[in-house]
Amino acid sequence: MDKLYIFGVPIHRVTMIEAVEILKGYLKEDRIHIVATPNAEIIMMAQKDEEYKKILNETDLNVPDGSGVVFASRVFNKPLKERVAGFDLMMEFVKWASHKDVSIYLLGAKPEVVEKAQSNLKNLYPSLKIVGFHHGYFNEKEEENIIEDINKRAAQVLFVALGAPKQEKWIYKNKEKLKVKIAMGVGGSFDVIAGKAKRAPEIYRKLGLEWLYRLIQEPWRYKRMSALPKFAFKVLLARLKGDF
Numbered sequence: 451m452d453k454l455y456i457f458g459v460p461i462h463r464v465t466m467i468e469a470v471e472i473l474k475g476y477l478k479e480d481r482i483h484i485v486a487t488p489n490a491e492i493i494m495m496a497q498k499d500e501e502y503k504k505i506l507n508e509t510d511l512n513v514p515d516g517s518g519v520v521f522a523s524r525v526f527n528k529p530l531k532e533r534v535a536g537f538d539l540m541m542e543f544v545k546w547a548s549h550k551d552v553s554i555y556l557l558g559a560k561p562e563v564v565e566k567a568q569s570n571l572k573n574l575y576p577s578l579k580i581v582g583f584h585h586g587y588f589n590e591k592e593e594e595n596i597i598e599d600i601n602k603r604a605a606q607v608l609f610v611a612l613g614a615p616k617q618e619k620w621i622y623k624n625k626e627k628l629k630v631k632i633a634m635g636v637g638g639s640f641d642v643i644a645g646k647a648k649r650a651p652e653i654y655r656k657l658g659l660e661w662l663y664r665l666i667q668e669p670w671r672y673k674r675m676s677a678l679p680k681f682a683f684k685v686l687l688a689r690l691k692g693d694f
Contacts, residue, residue: 451511454528457684459493459506461514461523465531469513470542476510477552477606477631484509484621485634487536489516490681492614502615505622513539517660518678522685526694537639537649540609547607548575555600555630558586558611559640566644581605586612593624601629608633611640 451472452463464472476483486492486509496503506512513534514520523530547554556568568583581603584596600608608630610617617635625633641647649655650663688694 453512454523454526454530456488456519456522456526457493457497457688458503459488459496459512461488461512461519461530463530464511464513464534466534466538466542468531469511469534469539470546472511473539473543473632474546479631482625482628482630483511483632484618484625485511485513485632486618487515487534487539487635487637488512488519490518490522491516491677493519494677494681494684495615499615502619505615505618508622509618518681521682525685525689535655536634536636537642540634540636540639543607544571544575544578548578551579552607553579553581553603553605554607554609555581555603555605556583556609556611556640557596557600558609558617558636559638559644560587561585563640563644563646564611566646567640570643570645597624597627601627604629606631609636609639610634611636611638613637 453460454463455461473485486506488506496506513536514523514530515534515536517533520530520533544554556564558564559567564583564585568580571578572580582599582605584599588596608628610621610633612620612635614635614637617637621628621633621635638647642649648667650660654660654663
């Protein structure tokens with residue numbers, strides 16, 4: 451699969467349609483496949499966290515989540531096909547899975563959020579096979595019980611909403627124990643599905659300004675958002691130096 455490296459983090463050149471087809475293919479293989487959704491913030495995290503960067507280099511699929519990643523690919527004259535937002539990929543796959551006998555497990559977020567998320571997904575797709583769910587507030591002892599529950603329920607797909615980099619590190623640490631075919635980090639997706647958080651209107655997403663909408667809605671996130679201008683500066687500096 452063709453990929454582009456942005457500051458040591460691989461990004462696969464896929465469209466949404468191609469990404470969904472890849473996930474379908476993973477279900478036919480007898481091993482776990484780790485899916486990540488790198489955006490500018492995640493790439494900047496990886497610059498300070500070698501363990502995280504290593505994990506992102508060992509995942510099976512890294513979709514270009516975020517306008518910053520697409521921006522960087524164009525600046526480097528290696529344009530990606532399109533942005534593939536992790537939330538959208540999850541929902542497109544869930545829509546397809548609702549017509550198939552695909553078992554799904556939700557892990558992460560607050561107890562009331564993950565419960566509401568699974569309820570809303572079932573209301574949206576009545577035939578969707580959600581075999582279990584668990585919140586993201588657990589200790590190491592409870593972790594073993596959760597993994598046992600995921601395996602006992604024969605989940606094929608595990609969506610993990612613990613936030614980056616925790617979700618990818620958790621999946622990677624437990625990849626030998628998990629018997630799922632797909633494990634994907636989905637960040638705050640459960641909050642959106644549960645109606646606890648609003649996604650940016652389509653016009654913001656089309657203009658690549660989803661980050662601005664989130665900052666307006668959640669101004670306390672400004673420290674995390676500072677990664678975006680730092681990323682843009684790093685991209686432009688690398689272009690000037692020819693170091694990409």
